[in-house]
Amino acid sequence: MSAENVHQESGLLDGEPSHVDDAVVEAATLEEAVLDSVAAGREQGTDTPTAYAGADASGQAEEPGADSDANSGAAEADTDSDADSDAGDVDIAAASVAPPTGAISGERLALKALEHRLLGGERKLRRREVAAGAGLSLLSARKLWRALGFPNLGDEDVAFTERDQSALNTIVDQVRSGKLTEEAAISVTRAIGQMTDRMVVWQIEALVEDMVHQQGVPDAVARKRLVSELPSLVDALEEMLLYSWRRQLNAGVQRLAVRAEAGLQSSEEGREGDEDDTPLPLARAVGFADLVSYTSLSRRMNEKTLAQLVQRFENKCAEIISVGGGRLVKTVGDEVLYIAETPAAGAEISLALCQAFTEDEILPQARVAMVWGRILSRLGDIYGPTVNLAARLTALADPGTVLVDSMTAAALEQDERFVLLPRPAEDVRGFGEIHPVQLQRGSGRGLVLD
Numbered sequence: 001m002s003a004e005n006v007h008q009e010s011g012l013l014d015g016e017p018s019h020v021d022d023a024v025v026e027a028a029t030l031e032e033a034v035l036d037s038v039a040a041g042r043e044q045g046t047d048t049p050t051a052y053a054g055a056d057a058s059g060q061a062e063e064p065g066a067d068s069d070a071n072s073g074a075a076e077a078d079t080d081s082d083a084d085s086d087a088g089d090v091d092i093a094a095a096s097v098a099p100p101t102g103a104i105s106g107e108r109l110a111l112k113a114l115e116h117r118l119l120g121g122e123r124k125l126r127r128r129e130v131a132a133g134a135g136l137s138l139l140s141a142r143k144l145w146r147a148l149g150f151p152n153l154g155d156e157d158v159a160f161t162e163r164d165q166s167a168l169n170t171i172v173d174q175v176r177s178g179k180l181t182e183e184a185a186i187s188v189t190r191a192i193g194q195m196t197d198r199m200v201v202w203q204i205e206a207l208v209e210d211m212v213h214q215q216g217v218p219d220a221v222a223r224k225r226l227v228s229e230l231p232s233l234v235d236a237l238e239e240m241l242l243y244s245w246r247r248q249l250n251a252g253v254q255r256l257a258v259r260a261e262a263g264l265q266s267s268e269e270g271r272e273g274d275e276d277d278t279p280l281p282l283a284r285a286v287g288f289a290d291l292v293s294y295t296s297l298s299r300r301m302n303e304k305t306l307a308q309l310v311q312r313f314e315n316k317c318a319e320i321i322s323v324g325g326g327r328l329v330k331t332v333g334d335e336v337l338y339i340a341e342t343p344a345a346g347a348e349i350s351l352a353l354c355q356a357f358t359e360d361e362i363l364p365q366a367r368v369a370m371v372w373g374r375i376l377s378r379l380g381d382i383y384g385p386t387v388n389l390a391a392r393l394t395a396l397a398d399p400g401t402v403l404v405d406s407m408t409a410a411a412l413e414q415d416e417r418f419v420l421l422p423r424p425a426e427d428v429r430g431f432g433e434i435h436p437v438q439l440q441r442g443s444g445r446g447l448v449l450d
Contacts, residue, residue, distance in 0.1 A: 110227045117231065120163030127153050130160045134168045144171060147186045148193035191380065203237065209307075255327075255341065256282070256377065263341055267374060269411065276385040280374035284339040285326075285346025285408075286386050287370040288394040289317065289353045294334030297364060313363055316356055324349035324447050329382055335394075339382060343372040343411040347418055347439055350402045352447040358400045365400040369393035370439070372408040385431075392428045393436060402439040409437040417444040 116122065125133075131141035142152075153159050171189055174180040180188065204226065211222035211229065260282060267283035291313065298306050317336045321328045326340035326349050336353075340346040350370040357366040371393065373386030389405060397403040404412070409420045419440040428434050 107224070107227060114227055114231060117234065119161045121161040123158050123161055125160040125162070125165065126155060126158055127160065128155060130165050130168060133165050134172050136168070136172060141168060143186055144168065144189055147189040149197050150193075187379075195380070199241075207233075259341065264374070266342070267372065271407075275373075277374040280376050280384050280386075282375050282377055283373070284341065284375050284382070284386070285343050285370055285372045286375060286382065286390045287326075287338050287340070287346055287350050287353075287368065288390050289336045289338075289350075289357070289366045289368045290394050291334040291357070291366050292364045292399040294364065309362065312360075316360070316363070317353065319449065320352045320356060320447065321349055323449055324352060329380075337382075337387075339375070343370075343408055344415055344417070346370045346372065347402075347404070347412055347415075348447050350439065351418075351441055352449075354400060354402050355441075355446075367394050367397035367399060368402040369397055369404065370402065370408065371405050372411050389428075389431060389434070392431065393434075396426055396428075396436055403436045404439050406435040406437060409439075412439070416442050417446075418442045 127141065127145075128138055131138045134141065171180075171185055175182055175185050207226060207229070208219065208222045211217060211225060212219055215222070215225075217225070263283035264281075271278070298309075301309065313334070314331055314336075317331065317338070318328050321336075321338045324340065325345050326338050329337040329339060331337075338349060340349055347370060350368045354366060354368045357363050369390050369392075371386050371390040373384070373389070375382045375384045375386050377383075393403045393405065403423070404420075409422075412418050413420060419442045421438040421440065423436040423438055425433050425435050
């Protein structure tokens, strides 16, 4: 943070009493009561109808059709007050049987209990109060909130809890102590915001889909039930998230720091030193796998069948790439981008992907290409001429085949596990004339999947 935005004096809210413990106790009591009532209702074969409009990244509910920035910071009214006073709270559709005046529905209680648990307490702070509590200008605080993916809030919106205050203090303290620059702090925070946003969308949709299949209920009903089902899973999901993050961080340190220099040295063979990717810091085998005729195939499928195809494609790719010691960078529709630390590892993964799709009874064949070169890794993605060339070669590959470029072929030619078949030269946009080589299986079993 800049000097004018970060102050060393203590926060302005230090003297305020804390109500977090009381809020958590209240939430736990509400949650237990609601889960008991839901369980009793299910034994009788009934479910209380609800229509939860959704929540943005800050946890604030949005009303359908309304601007998210205008509604995301609306303060929740006290649950002991009349239901008609909750104008800024979650929009609850009229139930088939309206609760008595002054009563709170089971879904509303469940939603409030879940929010208390996830946010760590009651929303009782405004944005300027949180910023001041961290010794920040509002501008600096908003930079961090936007990096996390939170929407804009008004000065009068009571949208934050004391846990929000603590989280802001945590990242600001790293800047004050000199461990992170402001730019690095915002970049790290943005990584957390974007990855967790994608993760929770994935998890929620997986839970909804599972309820649809296991409970035999429509999608809309499963989404309503999620509020009462989720509390029993929160602790387990949180524990797995931290476990996975620590394991991935350790693996990332090994790949991106400890072994980075050795990878560059191994990539020197066959290079003249004036290649376009020479200045880039990491040597990687970069591969693409693209399903053939996916667009026309998807047009003939219903929603359920298309979802199954996409999941089968992603699951198979993730399994093969991880077994081969690579990393799945991203999937975009019918295409997957992956990397490996050596040309041989990239070749094994590429051949295994190609074979798996060719033998699959549901998925179409794939075009696969792999290039050994240097890349830039930023924002969880990869960049550079090596990535672009791999993408171009994918378009040239025939269905059910793997292509590499001449430099990658040279790196693999002494390895008996692979057979290399030169193809006619091709003129490729941005690269001029290139010499594709078809990669095939030689000796050995290749990747062995469980």
